Amino acid sequence: METKTVVTALAALAQDSRLAIFRALVQAGPAGLAAGRISELTGIAPSSLSFHLKELSHADMVSSQQAGRFVIYSANFATMNALLGFLTENCCGGNPCSPVCTPACEPEKSGATE
Amino acid sequence: METKTVVTALAALAQDSRLAIFRALVQAGPAGLAAGRISELTGIAPSSLSFHLKELSHADMVSSQQAGRFVIYSANFATMNALLGFLTENCCGGNPCSPVCTPACEPEKSGATE
DNA sequence: TCCATATTTCAATAATATTTGAAATGTTAA
DNA sequence: TTAACATTTCAAATATTATTGAAATATGGA
Numbered sequence: 001m002e003t004k005t006v007v008t009a010l011a012a013l014a015q016d017s018r019l020a021i022f023r024a025l026v027q028a029g030p031a032g033l034a035a036g037r038i039s040e041l042t043g044i045a046p047s048s049l050s051f052h053l054k055e056l057s058h059a060d061m062v063s064s065q066q067a068g069r070f071v072i073y074s075a076n077f078a079t080m081n082a083l084l085g086f087l088t089e090n091c092c093g094g095n096p097c098s099p100v101c102t103p104a105c106e107p108e109k110s111g112a113t114e
Numbered sequence: 115m116e117t118k119t120v121v122t123a124l125a126a127l128a129q130d131s132r133l134a135i136f137r138a139l140v141q142a143g144p145a146g147l148a149a150g151r152i153s154e155l156t157g158i159a160p161s162s163l164s165f166h167l168k169e170l171s172h173a174d175m176v177s178s179q180q181a182g183r184f185v186i187y188s189a190n191f192a193t194m195n196a197l198l199g200f201l202t203e204n205c206c207g208g209n210p211c212s213p214v215c216t217p218a219c220e221p222e223k224s225g226a227t228e
Numbered sequence: 229t230c231c232a233t234a235t236t237t238c239a240a241t242a243a244t245a246t247t248t249g250a251a252a253t254g255t256t257a258a
Numbered sequence: 259t260t261a262a263c264a265t266t267t268c269a270a271a272t273a274t275t276a277t278t279g280a281a282a283t284a285t286g287g288a
Contacts, residue, residue, distance in 0.1 A: 007133055013201075014124035015276085019117065035235060048277055050236050055275095069234050069285040084198050087127075129246085149265060162247055164266050169245095183255040183264055 001086045005060075009083050012059035017044050018052045025062060025075040032074030034067075115200045119174075123197050126173035131158050132166045139176060139189035146188030148181075 013019055020042045025033060033041070039049050053073060056062040060079045065072050127133055134156045139147060147155070153163050167187060170176040174193045179186050 003130075003133060007128055007130055010124050010128035010133070014121055014128040016117075016121055017276085019121055019124070036233090039235095045278075046235065047237080047279075051276075054236090066285090071235065080201065084201065087194065087198065131246090150263095153265095159248075160265065161249075161267080165246075168266090180255090185265065 001082050006083060006086050008059045009061060009079060012056050012061050015052070017042065017048065018056055020044075021049070021052055022056060022061060022075060025073060026080075028074070030074055030077075032065075032072045034070040034072055036070070038073065115196050120197060120200050122173045123175060123193060126170050126175050129166070131156065131162065132170055134158075135163070135166055136170060136175060136189060139187060140194075142188070144188055144191075146179075146186045148184040148186055150184070152187065 013022055021038055021044070024038055024041050035046075035049060035053065038044070038053075039046055042049070044052065053062065053064070057064060061076050062073050063076055064074075127136055135152055135158070138152055138155050149160075149163060149167065152158070152167075153160055156163070158166065167176065167178070171178060175190050176187050177190055178188075
């Protein structure tokens, strides 16, 4: 993961509204949430929400898919894990501290998306 | 960890200069680095560096200690781990995905700081 | 086709963050 | 105590980001 990518990802999360959006999506799991539902849950106005979702999307922290007239957003677990990995790698020059275990959240792509 | 604290911590890292500073400190390990050394390593001008260090400090991502006429900064591993934990907790509503293991980097407080 | 719903785009405004250089503070050593 | 070094503070200029409301786009159903 490149430094620039990391900064973008961190910046995407480093904002009240966006962290709230992202957490809602993380909790929703792979099934995701419609934009309107996110707006309800977080109280963020649609146009503002759209702005923040684009930001998260651009940082590759969320993905979207059209479903009828709804747009379903979901958290990008792979990116999040890469981010966490980056922050913990290179720790203490590479050796001295405890072995780092990269946390994993594998979406099971099971049901949900119709 | 509170949401507000998390946003502050993420914002502290979500910036080129500060991420570079923090990484240098993470790699340096518990022994830390003097401000001037950080300036050399990163190419950030002293006054700007001071601004960013204060930002990181305020977010509790780094600590400092006076040592002679140097100020030694070091990464705050505990906060970083708490941050990573926060981001991975609540994942997928609490259950569905793989067990998360919080990465640990315990500074050994061994030598260095006289 | 026309209407209602869901979401995005746009432009303007407001709020925040970053960088710079000069000056101030504090520390050591001669 | 003075000189030299390390770091921080300050104020101003610049750049970046967030919020708003109105209008535009796209979809599904009557």
